[in-house]
Amino acid sequence: MLYKAQALIGYTLKGIDGEFGTVKEFYFDDQHWTIRYLIAETGTWLADRQVLISPYALTDVNIVERHINVNLTKEQIEGSPAISNDKPVSQQFEDNYYKHYGWPIYYGGSSMWGWGAYPYVPTDRKETQEPNHHEKRWNPSLRSTKDVSTYYIQASDGEIGHVEDFIIDDEAWAIRYMVVDTKNWWPGKRVLVATQWIDRISWSEAKVFVKLSLETIKQSPAYTDEFLLTRDYETQLHKHYKRPGYWTDEPAAREHSS
Numbered sequence: 001m002l003y004k005a006q007a008l009i010g011y012t013l014k015g016i017d018g019e020f021g022t023v024k025e026f027y028f029d030d031q032h033w034t035i036r037y038l039i040a041e042t043g044t045w046l047a048d049r050q051v052l053i054s055p056y057a058l059t060d061v062n063i064v065e066r067h068i069n070v071n072l073t074k075e076q077i078e079g080s081p082a083i084s085n086d087k088p089v090s091q092q093f094e095d096n097y098y099k100h101y102g103w104p105i106y107y108g109g110s111s112m113w114g115w116g117a118y119p120y121v122p123t124d125r126k127e128t129q130e131p132n133h134h135e136k137r138w139n140p141s142l143r144s145t146k147d148v149s150t151y152y153i154q155a156s157d158g159e160i161g162h163v164e165d166f167i168i169d170d171e172a173w174a175i176r177y178m179v180v181d182t183k184n185w186w187p188g189k190r191v192l193v194a195t196q197w198i199d200r201i202s203w204s205e206a207k208v209f210v211k212l213s214l215e216t217i218k219q220s221p222a223y224t225d226e227f228l229l230t231r232d233y234e235t236q237l238h239k240h241y242k243r244p245g246y247w248t249d250e251p252a253a254r255e256h257s258s
Contacts, residue, residue, distance in 0.1 A: 001171070004225075037142075153208050156211060161185060197211060
């Protein structure tokens with residue numbers, strides 16, 4: 001199912017032996033547009049460090065009761081490698097983190113989820129190179145959904161709006177779309193841009209570059225908070241952009257068209 005990232009903020013996290021926090025934000029991998037960690041707000045329990053939960057442990061989302069079930073105990077979470085709230089995620093931390101839980105490391109192997117633990121989402125982006133385990137540098141591919149919100153969208157012939165939110169698929173924990181607010185150009189209109197159509201992100205410019213024209217984006221189907229993201233709507237959206245859907249197995253789905 002597809003969810004807005006901001007709609008999941010504040011959801012209760014339920015572990016095997018009880019609640020342990022709420023959803024604060026997400027870290028995603030800008031190489032594959034995949035959620036790598038859910039960041040938990042634990043109140044006073046583990047307030048001195050960030051608590052990161054990998055999608056490996058997320059079992060299901062309950063929209064009625066507004067909680068996410070997590071297949072971990074509080075003891076497992078408390079015993080996981082600590083990371084300071086004011087420091088970025090290092091590759092050394094990730095090595096220790098996945099070793100602690102006994103999960104395969106996502107940046108090894110031939111797919112976006114490493115050695116095959118999660119479904120592969122088609123992409124033409126290069127695989128992250130397996131790091132030198134002696135290095136302690138931070139992982140440059142990890143980005144916060146909070147930080148990237150408000151980034152401007154740069155079309156092939158000009159700016160079009162800014163990132164307002166992200167649409168997450170909880171089956172593969174992939175970011176399928178960015179919600180783009182174009183109110184400075186066309187008052188009140190929001191549109192979706194699939195992450196497959198993103199060319200690159202400039203962190204220094206705070207911009208997301210897409211291989212789409214202003215007019216093409218302007219004429220795309222509008223998106224509203226009240227609108228259900230059905231497969232019919234997605235099909236209409238991809239048909240407008242003349243791009244195959246991520247749900248297809250067509251080789252063209254892994255290509256960026258100009």
